[in-house]
Amino acid sequence: MQSSENKLSSLWQTLFGHPVRAFGVVSLLLLIALAIAPAKNYFSEWRHYQKQYLALIRGRGEAVTLQRHFHDGIQQIWLPQFGVVDRCTTCHAGLKEASLADVSTQPFRQHPVIPHTLDQFGCVMCHRGQGPATTVEEAHRSTLAWEQPILPARYVQSSCGQCHRAPLTGTPQLNLGRNLLGRYGCVHCHTVKLPDGSAIQPTDDPPSLQHIADKTTREWIYAWLKDPQAYAVTATMPNFKLSDPDARDISAFVISSSTPLARDTAPAPKNQKTPDPTAGASLYGESFCSSCHAVQNAAGNVVGGDVGPELTRVGTKVKREWLRAWLRNPRVYDSGTAMPHYRFTDPQLSLLTSFLGNKTDSDFLANVHLDATTPEQIAHGKLLVTEYGCASCHEINGIKKPDNFAPELTRIGSKPLTQIIFLPGMTHALPDYIAAKIRQPRSFGAALKMPQFSLAPAQVDALTTALLALTDRAHDLPLALTVRAKPPSNYQPAGKAGQLMADMACFTCHAINGRGGDLAPDLTWEGSSVQRPWLLAFLKNPGTLRPALIRRMPRFNISDDDAKELTDYIMTVYQTPAFDRDSMPDSGYPPAQVEQGRQLFYSKYACQSCHIVDTKVDKGYIGPTLTQVGSRLTAPWIYHWLKDPQAMRPGAIEPNRNMNDDDARALTAFLMMQKSSGKQGAKK
Amino acid sequence: MIRHWRTFFVVSLALVSAGCARKPGPASALKPAGFGAALVESSGGKQMGATGTVLPQPLVVQVNDDQGNAVTGALVEFNGPAGVSFDPPSGLTDSSGQLSTNVDLGSMAGRYQLTAHTSTKAQKSVELKTEEIALGYQQQLGFQLDNKYCARCHNPESTPERVSNYDNLEVKPHPFTEGDTLNKMSDAELTALISHGGPALNKSALMPPYAYTLSKTEIEALIAYIRLISDPPSPHASGMVYAQK
Numbered sequence: 066m067q068s069s070e071n072k073l074s075s076l077w078q079t080l081f082g083h084p085v086r087a088f089g090v091v092s093l094l095l096l097i098a099l100a101i102a103p104a105k106n107y108f109s110e111w112r113h114y115q116k117q118y119l120a121l122i123r124g125r126g127e128a129v130t131l132q133r134h135f136h137d138g139i140q141q142i143w144l145p146q147f148g149v150v151d152r153c154t155t156c157h158a159g160l161k162e163a164s165l166a167d168v169s170t171q172p173f174r175q176h177p178v179i180p181h182t183l184d185q186f187g188c189v190m191c192h193r194g195q196g197p198a199t200t201v202e203e204a205h206r207s208t209l210a211w212e213q214p215i216l217p218a219r220y221v222q223s224s225c226g227q228c229h230r231a232p233l234t235g236t237p238q239l240n241l242g243r244n245l246l247g248r249y250g251c252v253h254c255h256t257v258k259l260p261d262g263s264a265i266q267p268t269d270d271p272p273s274l275q276h277i278a279d280k281t282t283r284e285w286i287y288a289w290l291k292d293p294q295a296y297a298v299t300a301t302m303p304n305f306k307l308s309d310p311d312a313r314d315i316s317a318f319v320i321s322s323s324t325p326l327a328r329d330t331a332p333a334p335k336n337q338k339t340p341d342p343t344a345g346a347s348l349y350g351e352s353f354c355s356s357c358h359a360v361q362n363a364a365g366n367v368v369g370g371d372v373g374p375e376l377t378r379v380g381t382k383v384k385r386e387w388l389r390a391w392l393r394n395p396r397v398y399d400s401g402t403a404m405p406h407y408r409f410t411d412p413q414l415s416l417l418t419s420f421l422g423n424k425t426d427s428d429f430l431a432n433v434h435l436d437a438t439t440p441e442q443i444a445h446g447k448l449l450v451t452e453y454g455c456a457s458c459h460e461i462n463g464i465k466k467p468d469n470f471a472p473e474l475t476r477i478g479s480k481p482l483t484q485i486i487f488l489p490g491m492t493h494a495l496p497d498y499i500a501a502k503i504r505q506p507r508s509f510g511a512a513l514k515m516p517q518f519s520l521a522p523a524q525v526d527a528l529t530t531a532l533l534a535l536t537d538r539a540h541d542l543p544l545a546l547t548v549r550a551k552p553p554s555n556y557q558p559a560g561k562a563g564q565l566m567a568d569m570a571c572f573t574c575h576a577i578n579g580r581g582g583d584l585a586p587d588l589t590w591e592g593s594s595v596q597r598p599w600l601l602a603f604l605k606n607p608g609t610l611r612p613a614l615i616r617r618m619p620r621f622n623i624s625d626d627d628a629k630e631l632t633d634y635i636m637t638v639y640q641t642p643a644f645d646r647d648s649m650p651d652s653g654y655p656p657a658q659v660e661q662g663r664q665l666f667y668s669k670y671a672c673q674s675c676h677i678v679d680t681k682v683d684k685g686y687i688g689p690t691l692t693q694v695g696s697r698l699t700a701p702w703i704y705h706w707l708k709d710p711q712a713m714r715p716g717a718i719e720p721n722r723n724m725n726d727d728d729a730r731a732l733t734a735f736l737m738m739q740k741s742s743g744k745q746g747a748k749k
Numbered sequence: 750m751i752r753h754w755r756t757f758f759v760v761s762l763a764l765v766s767a768g769c770a771r772k773p774g775p776a777s778a779l780k781p782a783g784f785g786a787a788l789v790e791s792s793g794g795k796q797m798g799a800t801g802t803v804l805p806q807p808l809v810v811q812v813n814d815d816q817g818n819a820v821t822g823a824l825v826e827f828n829g830p831a832g833v834s835f836d837p838p839s840g841l842t843d844s845s846g847q848l849s850t851n852v853d854l855g856s857m858a859g860r861y862q863l864t865a866h867t868s869t870k871a872q873k874s875v876e877l878k879t880e881e882i883a884l885g886y887q888q889q890l891g892f893q894l895d896n897k898y899c900a901r902c903h904n905p906e907s908t909p910e911r912v913s914n915y916d917n918l919e920v921k922p923h924p925f926t927e928g929d930t931l932n933k934m935s936d937a938e939l940t941a942l943i944s945h946g947g948p949a950l951n952k953s954a955l956m957p958p959y960a961y962t963l964s965k966t967e968i969e970a971l972i973a974y975i976r977l978i979s980d981p982p983s984p985h986a987s988g989m990v991y992a993q994k
Contacts, residue, residue: 235890
């Protein structure tokens, strides 16, 4: 102790004992203190990277050009309209250099080609992170002061979604994610408001349970609740991980709350012989049920459309009498169903009912043994149904649809990390949290109500991407800087024809005036496109226009009056303002012009590569067959289509040939001469 | 006093060097229980995936002995160029002799050559090379456009959703993977062919012009995609292309 005190005092003496020496020492200390700031700057991380970059380009062929593009010091992109200050290009010096395409080391890589430029959008708009930071750590990872780390590349499409509300060709993952939010019914429970104030609407159409006892049994409901994917691998209904007694009580309540439906009273005719199963299968095929419904084949592959439910085990689920009534007219049970009213005859109904009813799986209900329902079970079931928010999706007698059952996700993409409880061992980042929550909601707490969805890893990524797009920036951007989606259309055709179109569920496959599906052609301008006799005949008995297509228009067995009603409506209402349907004649073109058209068809434009006019010679299998096109389409439609197919039907794959008027007229003349044999005979 | 300092120094130096020493990886912790003679690919080669995402299918390799029988418990390690990661990077083969790994090609578009290797009983290394393709934004867009406009004629394979028109054409189109032909054409020639159709380059009129249907950006994207998937690899492709070097 003594010795150290001595040492200190002698040190003090040495340094400050003499006034001149003291002055020198103090000056030296001051100098050192003053030098700290420039030294820190000189040894900063970004200077180190700039030196590395210079060393990298020095050895390359384009060194002079690269050297000229390089700017020393801190670089900054300032975009006041977005509130962006990006200094990323200080270290990422080669982003715009195409000649660095082969450099794989960061931070010197060339940026891949995208539709936007660096100067217009900066970096953090897409990649997030901290733009103004000048150290690697602060720019890329989250710090106490800044919450926003760099977005992992797998979710980068979410950034496109901040401004682009409409689907983009280049962002399949984002488009899929947005689609899944509706398709898996996420938005039944979670409200997601879009920047324009509208909310994302569900597209899954969960069935009403008001008359469920007519349709199925308590045993099936029990087994379904326990594991929906055991019944149908494609089922979107999530697994609530219910205990046996809970599933028993919910099934008891759901059945007891069901009221019988005033059924149409036409009795099923007594069948003497059992219907032929092969005839049932072929009726199923002819009716193109598989355009919408899938069935799992022996190899385990699910084959068919995903508009309606999978039918692999439908016979185990539904009661035969319900199935028959449903097939007779689905709208009696569910007025809003996407299923068309097929107008089957009684023998056809028997065939299909028997064919579908035989699609059973005895294993599914093998272990389900439920005792008679007790009032306690029903009461407890009702409590559970309320607690789990079943009525958010399904209509249930006696239960009100809850409002905002689950947290709103409108700004989930900017959720502060401080509000998130992470699991132990999990990366503390928003994308990881969202993905984990979608993948296994109950891992965040066994008492949580969010059920287990069965999603593929790619679907989880897509959903995470779509949710990450819902940022504060997306909501606060001026509308002028966003690319808005087309507002959803609630177009409703009027009158008797409108009722018929609803009855046949035309909008399930066809779009008209912005509303409807995309399985079949858009019919907005169908009245300008086709000839009346053809349409009338087609509605009665749809033929095949595109032989390569698997999905085709089914036959709805409509009456002559109904077909006439529909035809009149379509011909009158669905007309394009671009031209008059009667501005060019259906026939009577000069033979020379027709011949010129034939030559153009086969040589200059080589239309036969995709279309068939002469079945003996032509093989084109992509576009519709044109053998009878002169009896199907109107001349001005063909003419305008040839001039600009995409103007007539957006998204058409036929290329625009930039055709001159003479060629288009000659081709129209040639095509209009391709009449159906019946009509040609009549003309002659 | 001084001696104390010295001990402290030695101890701290030892501690620091111990901390700095590389931790033994999990790979070396795995003890192979079997040794094979050959390594074959079961599935997951020649896939395409977007940059930054895990490839749609896992890469599955199988270790066989010299009789061609599957070997259980053989150690397989996966390697790839910088940026590529494997989950797991190594492991022991299962009872059917197979090991499956999920591949993330990283954030740079390109063709990647991946290697899997295992050792024989005599410590001889057996290697298997596979190839995977990472599509960047541009190539991904090209892939979408190919699907919509080109594949029906240029891809001879039919799918359940789409019947190929290839066999119906008198002059056969070149599949986009046909590097032997397409690599000889410059970007300018391909652009002219796509924009103005076959006759522009004295080729078949069955190829229509797309200049009035596709934008310049879209045609560039299509070419970037064609360049990336061509086999043998194209000298015009951008990004990491292993075979160029």
